[in-house]
Amino acid sequence: MAGLAVVAAAGMIVDDRVLVGVPIWSKPLKFAVSFAAYGLTLAWMLSRRPAPSRAGTWAAHTVVVTGLIEMSVIVGQTLRGRRSHFNVETPLDRGLFLTMGGTIGALWVATLVIAVLLFRTRLGDRPTTWAIRLGALIALAGLLLGGLMLLPTPEQQARRAAGLVSTVVGAHGVGVPDGGPTMPLTGWNTTGGDLRVPHFVGMHALQALPLLLYGIEALARRRARLRDERVRLRLVLTAAGFLTGLLALVTWQALRGQALLHPDPATLVALAALVAATATGGCAALRTPRTPDTDAHQPTRTMEPTG
Structure with missing residues (x-):
């Protein structure tokens, strides 16, 4: 290849x-x-x-x-x-x-x-294991969403109903014909929905989650908090939640015939909510976990006899 x-x-x-x-x-x-x-x-x-x-x-x-x-x-x-x-x-x-x-x-x-x-x-430590597993699951969803492109468009269905022969069945675009203005490199439609967007987002979660974990592990050399396995696992789960939400969002956007670069207010509100939820989850993930060792060093209160 x-x-x-x-x-x-x-x-x-x-x-x-x-x-x-x-x-x-x-x-x-x-x-x-x-x-x-x-x-x-x-x-x-x-x-x-x-x-x-x-x-x-x-x-x-x-x-x-x-x-x-x-x-x-x-x-x-x-x-x-x-x-x-x-x-x-x-x-x-x-x-x-x-x-x-x-x-x-x-x-x-x-x-x-x-x-x-x-x-x-087990594929390593828990963060590595779950980065691989969840990346594979999201990739499977992205591959499956590619099947939406095989469905006949309304225009193709109308031609079939009229007894006309179609030379094309299915399309990348939603609401617009394939072959219009596109984004550079990706070729995604800029005037209507494009089902290749969720297909791409889902499939490449396969690489995104492990690469994110590698980045976290590189930062752990300078940030002691990231050396804790539980913190890294929480960050991986938060990132997987973000990618799952993003996959759902861009699928919803494409099916409504909306170009990726021209979101409407509903899409922007949903994106803002997703980013806010991810930021909240990331901050929670970075909390220093309580361990039995730290709990053992906490002063204990004893009940003094009275009277």
């Missing part, structure tokens, strides 16, 4: 074709980078287990094979100048799109198996 990302980046430079409003090699580039990060993270998570297992080996191989099939279709369609996702214009296009749907389903099941394995064993 890393090598393919280099090839796709070169394609961005030498190939000036545009497909659905974006450079034709942008999708292979983004998917190659995403698969590289995904595979590397899952491999690291599985390496934390004390011993390999048949289920873990099967799941790891499934991730590799499905990723290769997915990227083969995406690159092949790019070379043909055709859409890989949502394209049912010809029998070949339809067959390739259905193949991609099957591989993503298998990828989700393999990730679920890995998540179950991660919950069945």
Whole structure:
């Protein structure tokens, strides 16, 4: 995938074709980078287990094979100048799109198996264990939300009801057609909802929580309070709560046909409440935990006899 990302980046430079409003090699580039990060993270998570297992080996191989099939279709369609996702214009296009749907389903099941394995064993100290486990759970939710893109849009449903043949089924955008103005790098729609946003937020919790924990552990060299395992665990749980809330928020925003960069007052209020709750949880997490040793040094009051 890393090598393919280099090839796709070169394609961005030498190939000036545009497909659905974006450079034709942008999708292979983004998917190659995403698969590289995904595979590397899952491999690291599985390496934390004390011993390999048949289920873990099967799941790891499934991730590799499905990723290769997915990227083969995406690159092949790019070379043909055709859409890989949502394209049912010809029998070949339809067959390739259905193949991609099957591989993503298998990828989700393999990730679920890995998540179950991660919950069945200790992966280090408690903060590390729960950063990995919760990151995997949120990633599963993000992958599942990608299925919303496969639903026919109201326009596509109307064409079907009128007996017309649709060449495209599903879309990234909500309330606007794909191919309009987009954000740089991500390609997310700037005039309407985009279901790729929650898909991205959920999937990359897989990396976000462990990386956050690494940052906390680096700061612990200077901040004695962060050396306490319970404090780090509380911060991980708070961050997981924030990512879960953010995933729900951007999903709600996208389904209402609202662009990420143009939130309405309701979205802003929900975001402010989420940030406030996270800040409160973070402050509570940083409290110095009471331990039996500290309690033992507290002066005790004794009852003096009276009379």
